[in-house]
Amino acid sequence: MSPLTSVPVSEHSAGQMDWATPFLQGQREAVREHYDRLAEQREKWFSQNAYYYEKVTEFLRFAVEPNRRVLQVGCQTGFLLEAMQPSYGVGIDVSSRMVEVASKLRPAFRFERQDPEQLCLQEIFDYVLVSGVHNIVDVQAAFLKLRELCRPHSRVLVFGYSYLWQPLIKFAEKVGWKVPEPVPNWLSAEDIQNLLALSGFETVKTYGLFLLPVGIPGLSFLLNRVLARLPFFRRLCFLYVVIARPQVKEAVSDATVSVIVPCKNESDNIEAAVQRIPEMGAGTEIIFCDDRSTDGTAEEVRRCQVAYPQRRIKLVEGPGICKALNVWKGFNAAEGEILMILDADLTTIPEELPYFYRALIEGCGEFINGSRMVYPMEGQAMRGLNILGNTFFGWAFTFLLGQRIKDTLCGTKALWRRDYERLARFHGTWGVTDRWGDYELLFGAARLHLKIVDLPVHYMERRYGETKMTKRFRNAWIMLRMCRSALVKLKFI
Numbered sequence: 001m002s003p004l005t006s007v008p009v010s011e012h013s014a015g016q017m018d019w020a021t022p023f024l025q026g027q028r029e030a031v032r033e034h035y036d037r038l039a040e041q042r043e044k045w046f047s048q049n050a051y052y053y054e055k056v057t058e059f060l061r062f063a064v065e066p067n068r069r070v071l072q073v074g075c076q077t078g079f080l081l082e083a084m085q086p087s088y089g090v091g092i093d094v095s096s097r098m099v100e101v102a103s104k105l106r107p108a109f110r111f112e113r114q115d116p117e118q119l120c121l122q123e124i125f126d127y128v129l130v131s132g133v134h135n136i137v138d139v140q141a142a143f144l145k146l147r148e149l150c151r152p153h154s155r156v157l158v159f160g161y162s163y164l165w166q167p168l169i170k171f172a173e174k175v176g177w178k179v180p181e182p183v184p185n186w187l188s189a190e191d192i193q194n195l196l197a198l199s200g201f202e203t204v205k206t207y208g209l210f211l212l213p214v215g216i217p218g219l220s221f222l223l224n225r226v227l228a229r230l231p232f233f234r235r236l237c238f239l240y241v242v243i244a245r246p247q248v249k250e251a252v253s254d255a256t257v258s259v260i261v262p263c264k265n266e267s268d269n270i271e272a273a274v275q276r277i278p279e280m281g282a283g284t285e286i287i288f289c290d291d292r293s294t295d296g297t298a299e300e301v302r303r304c305q306v307a308y309p310q311r312r313i314k315l316v317e318g319p320g321i322c323k324a325l326n327v328w329k330g331f332n333a334a335e336g337e338i339l340m341i342l343d344a345d346l347t348t349i350p351e352e353l354p355y356f357y358r359a360l361i362e363g364c365g366e367f368i369n370g371s372r373m374v375y376p377m378e379g380q381a382m383r384g385l386n387i388l389g390n391t392f393f394g395w396a397f398t399f400l401l402g403q404r405i406k407d408t409l410c411g412t413k414a415l416w417r418r419d420y421e422r423l424a425r426f427h428g429t430w431g432v433t434d435r436w437g438d439y440e441l442l443f444g445a446a447r448l449h450l451k452i453v454d455l456p457v458h459y460m461e462r463r464y465g466e467t468k469m470t471k472r473f474r475n476a477w478i479m480l481r482m483c484r485s486a487l488v489k490l491k492f493i
Contacts, residue, residue: 027137028115032094034182035076039097042077043105045179051215055224056239057083059209063157063243063449064127065422071125071149073116073142074132078102081109084129092119094135116142125149130158133192134185143199150246152363153419155449156201158192158242165238189240201244204449205402208237243449248363254282257357258336258417262318262326263344264291268464270300274308276350277342280357285312288344289330292320324437328427331420339420343411345464348372348457355455356414365453366419367445369405370412374456393479400486401446406454408479409438415445423448431485432478439482446490 046053057080064070066085075081075091076098082089089109093099094116102111114120116130117138128146136142146156161169163186172178187195193203211223211233227233257280261273270288277286290298301315316333318326331339338360342350348370356368373390390407397405423444434440445452 024137028094031135031137031182032096034180035093035095036097038179039077039095039101042098042101042179043079046079049178049214051220052210052213053079055209056080059207059241060084060129060157063241064129064155065448068126069124070127070129071121071123072129072131073119073146074130074135075102075111076132078106078109078111080129080131082106084127086127090121090123090125092116092121117145119145119149121149123149124151124154126151126154128154128156130156133158133160133187135182136185139185139187139192140195140199143195143201147200147246152246152248153366154246155204156196156244158196158244160187160189160192160240160242162236162238162240163188164236189242192240192242193244196242196244197247200247202247202451203242203244204451205243207241207243208234208239209241210238211236213238245366245449245451253361255337255357255361256282256335257284257338257340258287258330258334259284259340259342259353260287260289260327260330260334261342261344262289262291262323262330262411263293263297264318264323264326265293265295265297266344266464267293267295267297267300269344269346270297271304271307272346272463273342273344273350274304274311274313276346278351278354280354281338281361283312283336285314285334285336287314287316287330287333289316289318289326291318291323291326322433322435324434324440327437328424331417331424334417337417338414339417340414341411345462347460347462348410348412349460352457353412353414355457356412359453359455360414360416366415366450367441367452368414368455369407369442369452370410370457371407371454372410372457372459373407374454375458377459378461393483396483397442400483400490401442401452403446403452404454405442405452408442409436410457411438412457413438413441415441415450419445419448419450423450430482430489432481434482435475435478439479439486443482443486443490 060080060083064084067087069088070081070084070086072081072091075093078091081091091102091109091111092114096113099111099113116136128149133139166186169178173180189206196203208228211228212220228237259277274286288301290301298315305313314333316329318329327341338357340353340356342353359365359368390409393408394406397408426444426447427440430443
């Protein structure tokens, strides 16, 4: 439960006022009557502005997973609800005529006439699209109602027009280029983020769409797919989209954990890993993924299974191709609700794994990424050239993912298994083979708009064995190619 929802506000909540003031009631009735008049002609505007709605549809299919439970607030005729390809779709609108038209055109979905501020649905949704925030009289009251319809993993997408475009929007409406709208609210993206925070949500990412909301060959691509993705120009876009998640603790107070330990020729570190990995939550299993070792690593794991019967130890045979495929084998064999990765060299210390567990359980984030670039490192744990490379790629990933990333190659990471199962479908889709798996996981988490959180860890020198991170320049070239691919797939959408 968020701090706000614990406050007794029922007696004076905006959603319970019955809109006593004539001013607010008049605004709401004006919006309703306006869209009643537009209902029969609304579909033609979609075809007349084909470029704009085609790009909006592309964005929604990027941001919203198909076959999920979806609610659209301000659904109008259901055009965008249908575009999101939900397994179960509900649309609500203030206009009775819009609801009638939507029900006739798209009978596969459910449409209801409801006011967002007094929303009454006894259901839970994976995605909620608020596509007409400028027409909601009391936005915070609406967001508080939406909060009741969300689970921890739900995402809320709020579309809004930039107030910088107000003169051009009014002009376009007058000359018939844009559907007329009452637009009582001119809210900036920052206003929406603040109202979401006040209603128990946390912003994950904000997008800017359209420096040119019409299709002109060449020019539209340059402005909308390239310049609109850059920090300064993004603030000038016609449309913004704020994506947020409920700011709550997980529904469970305890969870089972699987610690995946990828290893290749790490026999001297196996027993130390068994001894040092803490028991966490409702139970912890340790999964050693032996990637065709030649030094007796698998035999050492089997010895530890006998020597430490109180620990749940599994041995998984890796494909002997690369670390990423080895880790995926471990993930697929895991039974825990939380998945963690700990490199077998133990250079990031196992005793800090409970920090990752706590960050997930308490809802601080949904993808916890270890960062070695905060605390002082022991001796020569990381060479100077590697530090420079990690610093550069940390900056690049912060830009690409829209969330702060300081260390992209730390082997210690944690996420919910349910989220891994969702992002696993993106494996191998980034154009370049990721031999380590770190980029696949980070890109996939960003693609699902999971909240990524850096967690500082201490970085020690390796005690036994040899590092597998060799051929630094070749590896850096592969990383650059993956960044280029992510630039296209995550940024220039």
